[in-house]
Amino acid sequence: MDLFLSLERKFKAASDKEVSKQQEAYLRHHFKCYGIKSPERRMLYKELIKAAKRQAKIDWQLLDKCWQSDYREYHHFVLDYLLAMSQFITYNDCSRLEFYARHQQWWDSIDVLTKVFGNLSLKDDKVMNLLSEWSLDQDFWMRRLAIEHQLGFKEKTNTDILSLFILRNTGSQEFFINKAIGWALRDYSKYNKVWVKDFISNHYDELSTLSIREGSKYL
Structure with a gap:
């Protein structure tokens, strides 16, 4: 099953044009938005993240593809995924995480990646x-x-x-x-x-x- 396509279908089905306009304006039009509010958005991929935890393995291919999207919902999925999977992140993953930090930048993504790197700094000097x-x-x-x-x-x-x-x-x-x-x-x-x-x-x-x-x- 293509998890990216599954996410895409869910996001499109839950999209709201009016909310989209508001969100894009709030983000100063740096990104596109489907127009899904945070609680609903997180519910759409809750089971996907649960499954990832059971597998105890980070799907970097999925995360990379999501991060390349113009839509902010995919970026938020990546960030929620990383926080949920923080116990499986190691120093060897820093180059990937740095890429995320240097691309698709805005305060909302940086402030979550701050937590990811902060958690990791407590585990690895x-x-x-x-x-x-x-x-x-x-x-x-x-x-x-x-x-x-x-x-x-x-x-x-x-x-x-x-x-x-x-x-x-x-x-x-x-x-x-x-x-x-x-x-x-x-x-x-x-x-x-x-x-x-x-x-x-x-x-x-x-x-x-x-x-x-x-x-x-x-x-």
């Missing part, structure tokens, strides 16, 4: 070498991924890395970078308010107004 390189990348989406990769880490957060990646990106005029810095600080402040408060105080003149506002939300 070699991933940190990649993230360190990306924190200086010319592509600001890759820098965003690096800055945010410790979201949700709580006590596992490496504050030296958090500080380093943020300070490598201060002075940026890019909204998505300054937002990422703020989110990274805000997230860690839920676990360690003192560290974040001190960091913002010590680097107040270097941080953007947006980063400070976002980072201070829970202080």
Whole structure:
């Protein structure tokens, strides 16, 4: 059975032109959309992902084909699939994952791939070498991924890395970078308010107004 064609049939059957217009406008027309809201979309491929878990093997051929599509629903399927199959992802898969991160870029896909790489970094120290390189990348989406990769880490957060990646990106005029810095600080402040408060105080003149506002939300 061709799983891509199966997905295609399901997506087309569930498409909604009005929702499609809204979604494409929200994504600034970077992608096409069938117009399927997230809960319904996830239900369409729920069993497919369950089957993949039982097989304990990632179908990279399917994922690659989906990522090549112009329709955002396929990209979201790939992202949901990767999160569900994270236990089967290894360092050897990083080149494929990097390809996904560098293509079909927008904040919604980058922020999920951030979780994928973050989870992997806890299992394999070699991933940190990649993230360190990306924190200086010319592509600001890759820098965003690096800055945010410790979201949700709580006590596992490496504050030296958090500080380093943020300070490598201060002075940026890019909204998505300054937002990422703020989110990274805000997230860690839920676990360690003192560290974040001190960091913002010590680097107040270097941080953007947006980063400070976002980072201070829970202080």
